[in-house]
Amino acid sequence: MTDRHHAVDSAVASTADDIAEMRTRGAATIADAAAGALATQAKRSEATTEAAFRTELRAAAKTLYETRPTAVSLPNALRYVLRGMEGATVAELRASTIDQAEAFQRELAQAQSKLGTVGSNRLRDGDVVMTHCHSTDALSCVEAALEDGKEIEAIVKETRPRKQGHITARQLREWGVPVTLVVDNAARRYLDRADHVLVGADSIAADGSVINKIGTSGLAVNARERGVPVMVAAQTIKLHPDTMTGHTVEIEMRAESEIVSDDERADIDDEYTDDGLVVENPAFDVTPPRYVDAIVTERGQYPPESIVTLMRELFGETTSEPWEP
Ligand SMILES: O=C(COP(=O)(O)O)[C@H](O)[C@H](O)COP(=O)(O)O
Numbered sequence: 001m002t003d004r005h006h007a008v009d010s011a012v013a014s015t016a017d018d019i020a021e022m023r024t025r026g027a028a029t030i031a032d033a034a035a036g037a038l039a040t041q042a043k044r045s046e047a048t049t050e051a052a053f054r055t056e057l058r059a060a061a062k063t064l065y066e067t068r069p070t071a072v073s074l075p076n077a078l079r080y081v082l083r084g085m086e087g088a089t090v091a092e093l094r095a096s097t098i099d100q101a102e103a104f105q106r107e108l109a110q111a112q113s114k115l116g117t118v119g120s121n122r123l124r125d126g127d128v129v130m131t132h133c134h135s136t137d138a139l140s141c142v143e144a145a146l147e148d149g150k151e152i153e154a155i156v157k158e159t160r161p162r163k164q165g166h167i168t169a170r171q172l173r174e175w176g177v178p179v180t181l182v183v184d185n186a187a188r189r190y191l192d193r194a195d196h197v198l199v200g201a202d203s204i205a206a207d208g209s210v211i212n213k214i215g216t217s218g219l220a221v222n223a224r225e226r227g228v229p230v231m232v233a234a235q236t237i238k239l240h241p242d243t244m245t246g247h248t249v250e251i252e253m254r255a256e257s258e259i260v261s262d263d264e265r266a267d268i269d270d271e272y273t274d275d276g277l278v279v280e281n282p283a284f285d286v287t288p289p290r291y292v293d294a295i296v297t298e299r300g301q302y303p304p305e306s307i308v309t310l311m312r313e314l315f316g317e318t319t320s321e322p323w324e325p
Pocket of ligand 1: 071133136212283
């Protein structure tokens with residue numbers, strides 16, 4: 001246990017490390033793991049006072065929050081669980097926190113499956129979808145379409161640098177879906193064969209912008225030019241409430257080692273002493289609402305421009321950091 005993880009259970013610290021290192025990844029999966037980690041903290045807490053218990057849970061939430069900045073499902077999950085932490089004794093606080101975390105995980109799974117049904121209504125028998133990255137929300141739409149007896153094919157973008165497209169391809173193959181795996185740069189060429197672009201989201205901003213894996217915005221612009229509709233599958237946990245009050249969504253910058261090895265870097269430029277070679281690795285980008293045809297949620301599908309109505313209804317006008325009372 002490090003200082004950063006002071007007062008935080010080792011299982012929570014290890015969940016946080018898994019998220020930071022992307023062994024646990026994808027916005028919905030991260031939210032589920034974070035809620036589970038808060039339940040574990042509550043179960044294992046040795047706090048003897050109500051105040052100490054609350055402090056521990058907030059420290060756990062902060063540790064989880066500080067892992068990755070872009071997927072709002074993480075703070076939304078933490079806020080949901082901590083808001084349900086109620087009671088006058090440690091035993092009551094423990095029970096309510098565990099109940100709330102379990103309720104969150106149940107609702108997350110239900111929302112994904114409802115969203116899948118909505119999204120599948122947009123898919124016709126024989127359609128070809130082009131995917132980017134790996135999104136469990138997007139895949140739930142395909143799964144529901146397959147359950148309806150529709151035949152679906154997929155063109156799967158590899159998704160550099162982490163190749164999450166391989167995870168998507170593996171899942172689709174498990175379901176028997178014919179898959180064509182292509183490098184990211186081939187996307188425009190293969191859009192001619194696609195009936196839909198189907199992606200997930202890490203955050204949706206109040207103006208309907210979609211924040212998702214780097215490369216989504218270029219894909220959406222190309223799809224618009226080719227006349228291929230862009231469908232974003234995103235549970236309401238992906239709605240970013242802070243954007244209603246003018247905040248922007250932080251785009252995570254990841255290590256350059258995901259793009260170039262030390263040897264490759266030295267091969268390009270071995271002058272380590274100056275700043276002549278800069279390697280940048282943004283993990284996400286922003287797709288403006290005009291390139292998105294529909295945001296599919298568990299509450300139905302929305303044109304991106306009207307998503308703010310749903311955001312206000314679900315989150316109200318103001319928010320606070322997840323660990324603030
Ligand atoms: O961009 C990614 C994952 O990025 P990373 O691999 O960097 O976490 C996914 O499209 C969204 O998180 C939605 O996924 P889901 O629908 O599963 O929430």
